[in-house]
Amino acid sequence: MRKRGATPRLAAALAVALVLPGAAAAQQAPVTLAALGDSLTQGYGLPEAEGFVPQLQAWLDSHSDVPVTVVNAGVSGDTTAGGLARIDWTLTPEVNGVIVALGGNDVLRGIDPAVSRANLDGILARIDAAGLPALLVGMRAPANFGPEYQQAFDAIYPELAQAHGAALYPFFLQGLGAGEDMAAARGLMQVDNIHPDAEGVKRIVADMGPAVLELVHAAAR
Numbered sequence: 001m002r003k004r005g006a007t008p009r010l011a012a013a014l015a016v017a018l019v020l021p022g023a024a025a026a027q028q029a030p031v032t033l034a035a036l037g038d039s040l041t042q043g044y045g046l047p048e049a050e051g052f053v054p055q056l057q058a059w060l061d062s063h064s065d066v067p068v069t070v071v072n073a074g075v076s077g078d079t080t081a082g083g084l085a086r087i088d089w090t091l092t093p094e095v096n097g098v099i100v101a102l103g104g105n106d107v108l109r110g111i112d113p114a115v116s117r118a119n120l121d122g123i124l125a126r127i128d129a130a131g132l133p134a135l136l137v138g139m140r141a142p143a144n145f146g147p148e149y150q151q152a153f154d155a156i157y158p159e160l161a162q163a164h165g166a167a168l169y170p171f172f173l174q175g176l177g178a179g180e181d182m183a184a185a186r187g188l189m190q191v192d193n194i195h196p197d198a199e200g201v202k203r204i205v206a207d208m209g210p211a212v213l214e215l216v217h218a219a220a221r
Helices: 008-019 022-026 052-063 080-090 104-108 113-129 147-154 156-164 172-176 182-188 198-220
Strands: 031-037 068-074 097-101 134-137 167-169
Touching: 031 052, 031 080, 031 198, 052 068, 052 198, 080 113, 097 113, 097 198, 104 113, 113 134, 113 147, 113 156, 134 156, 134 198, 147 156, 156 167, 167 198, 172 182, 172 198, 182 198
Parallel strands: 031 068, 031 097, 097 134, 134 167
Antiparallel strands: none
16 A cells, blocks of 8 residues: 555656756746837847847846747837837737837927827727736937927826836836937947947847846736
């Protein structure tokens, strides 16, 4: 008669779990993130493997204890209005969380910050209605638009993140050490001085990665 206690099969499973702490994590349901954005997200001017989404995917593969896939929903030239127009079909059934990185083209076109705010508000409302967590990635207006425009535009992101309970990453190019002075980032930009080069993207991903990892964990709950 077998003594009471763990069966050989259970004992073996426990031994594997003790030896391989990541074994249990590997069995977690996978998470899919949609990266809704413009050319910065899409990877403009770079080989596919060096764009934002592939580099972010590689970073998450090395740092996440949850299996995760990042879907590139970046469209070059897209404004916040474009993002609002396609958010519904971006939220496919397999999507568990959304990175929202839009607004740079609104600034380039001098679009009224009130319009950009309304569009981003609509995007986040759709994500809320789907019951999904979001990471809102901010953009900044340059000083040459004047202090009123700059203040109104820059305030959009923290205020909407708070209103919708979304996580906030303050500025897409923050990882370049740009801060308020974009001149500091020029050595990491492509010739257009708008889009980061491959090394610039690598630094952006390393800086933004922990915030995306928090989104992954929120989406996995």
